[in-house]
Amino acid sequence: TPAAHPGVLGPPRPSLGCWDLCCPSWSAGTPTAHPWVLGSPLPSLRCWDPHCPPWGNGITAALPWVLGSPLSSLGARGSLSAPQPVSRAAEEQERLLRHRPDQPRSPKVLKVAIIGAPNAGKSTLSNQLLGRKVFAVSKKVHTTRCQAQGIVTSEDTQLVSSWWPERSLTAAVFSFRHKLNESMLKDPWESMKHADIVLVLVDVSDHWTRNCLSQEVLKCLSQFPQIPSVLVLNKVDLVKKKFILLDLVAELTEGIVNGQKLKMRYNPEHNSHCSLDSSNPKPCEHKHLKNMKGWPGFQEIFMLAALHGEEVDTLKQYLLMQAKPGPWEFHSGVLTNQSPQEICDNIIREKMLEYLPLEVPYGVHQVTEMWEEGPSGELLIMQNLVVPRKSHMMMLIGRKGKIISRIAQEAGQDLMNAFLCDIRLKLRVEVKS
Ligand SMILES: Nc1nc2c(ncn2[C@@H]2O[C@H](COP(=O)(O)OP(=O)(O)OP(=O)(O)O)[C@@H](O)[C@H]2O)c(=O)[nH]1
CATH class of the missing domain: 3.30.300.20 (K homology (KH) domain)
Incomplete structure (x- = not known):
């Protein structure tokens, strides 16, 4: 399913049927035994549980579609090289930051804004996207203080990601309590305006917050509806009953993904289904933000465990493929704008x-x-x-x-x-x- 196996939801191709949540052991919660990481090459995309029925046309057929491009191009990007270290001398880092980007002839770029509740895993995800830990991570909230950027350069494409705690999007009172860096309060809206894509990160292990998006995030998404947004469910490793993820998807998307209505079906033998109903396009009602729990404008959904790097590569590949022609912002030797x-x-x-x-x-x-x-x-x-x-x-x-x-x-x-x-x-x- 998009929800439990490949971890990605998106627009269906006509030939695709339902994605089944049919593995008996899946709902028993054995995430490591399941290929819900889609970054792996096709031949290994099989359930490792011998009792599990072989994949129908759902998963494998869905792969190119899920990632929005043919497999061949994925293969070309499959071996992302190990990231370089961050330069340890301030002068060297400054020089690199000032350097004219060493871009190829037809450069591509994608500015990624990552928003989400404190502790949702923004820094963890950013480190994983970079392939090197350069941002602090902690289970105490508000580790993220100054707005930092992470830069991934792969072949002709550069991803530039920035992130903030969601409350810094609006709450000035917050800075007062936690002495957040001032730039954090001004920058988010400014930077968000220039983003090419927004990742909304939700911690699915948090029973209190996982069922709805905060007003700050909803406000932000509705303020910039023209910027494509993607829902990223993080910490799926901590969710035992994976079928809960389907309910969360329904709630956090208001039942609509990429203009298509989500169809959910359950039966007692764990044959839960989730699919997108293309015959029922764009019923995107305009509710008042206050009455909304989710956002009906997401174009994709990813499920991952950033801490363990699970599914992060799938997201990374997806982002690389979303990049549009445009000049790089940084020299390829730069990993972060931090000194x-x-x-x-x-x-x-x-x-x-x-x-x-x-x-x-x-x-x-x-x-x-x-x-x-x-x-x-x-x-x-x-x-x-x-x-x-x-x-x-x-x-x-x-x-x-x-x-x-x-x-x-x-x-x-x-x-x-x-x-x-x-x-x-x-x-x-x-x-x-
Ligand atoms: N089990 C599990 N823990 C995770 C995952 N992703 C992040 N964490 C943990 O969640 C905690 C918060 O992660 P951060 O990356 O610091 O979260 P943040 O959103 O940047 O937090 P703020 O700086 O407070 O905004 C850390 O203890 C991480 O190790 C995950 O996929 N699985």
Whole structure:
């Protein structure tokens, strides 16, 4: 099904029938045993459960359609090369950012805006799209503070993605509470105006929020109805009963995808069906936003587990294929518009968010004292963490220095992966004088 197997929903081709949710073990919740990742090549697109009936024409026939282009072109993009490291020297990064893009003769570009609730997985998804962790991720809300961009360059195409927490789209009060960077409040609308596609990310493991889109997101989508939008259901790995995803799709789309009405059928033997009814086109009623739970204007639906990279490649391929002819914005050597120091600050902050009570990391002022190359080519970083109170200092250091050394060790590891070089990271905690 678009909902459970390939993870993508879209406009049907006349030859396509229903996509069946017929695997008995599917509804028993064995996601890893199922090929609900569509990025794999066709021959391996089979259910791994021997008791599962072989795919009918639904899945395989749907593949080229699901991705909106013939398989051959997918193959050409199938082997996306490993991403380069982020440059570790600020001057080098600045130089790359200033550099004229080294674009090919017929460049293509797609500006992607990612919106979604705090913790929906925007940063995780962005890292996965890049293939390298350069954005901080945390289970505490509002890890995303300054608006960052991720740049994926593949062959002739460049994807430029930006994202914000959904509430920054409207709520000024929010900045007050969480001291969000000012640019976050102004930029979203401005950047959204220039986006070519909007990804609306929903955390399907969150029982409280998963059934409806927030007013902020609905307002945003209705403000820019001309920008194609895509619904991305994230964290499907955490949903045991996969058939719930079908209900969510129905609710979050108001039963309409790409102008087609969704048809849902269930029966007790798990033969639940979901299809698009092309004979019933465009019943897109105009309800008042306040009465809407979902958005009837989505053109595609993806289901993925960004944390594990599942289905991310399918989404990436789809985005690459949506790109339109246009000049690149960045040199192909650029992965993010963040400076190396910003990446470092955010990663250290991520670890503080992970191991400390919420009020502590938000009060820490990070000052980089040293950033230089060591004798063996390693990167030496020394950062002071300035806290407002002695009690915060004690928490940050932890018993026998356990917390601070864990933060330094994990942050160092992440930075090593971002910059692809040895890192020696020293953290010092001091109370603000
Ligand atoms: N199980 C699971 N966890 C995920 C998935 N995607 C993200 N997460 C986790 O969800 C938490 C939030 O992820 P982030 O990427 O920081 O979310 P965000 O939307 O950028 O959050 P804000 O910065 O608060 O707006 C982290 O603990 C991630 O590891 C997923 O697919 N599956």
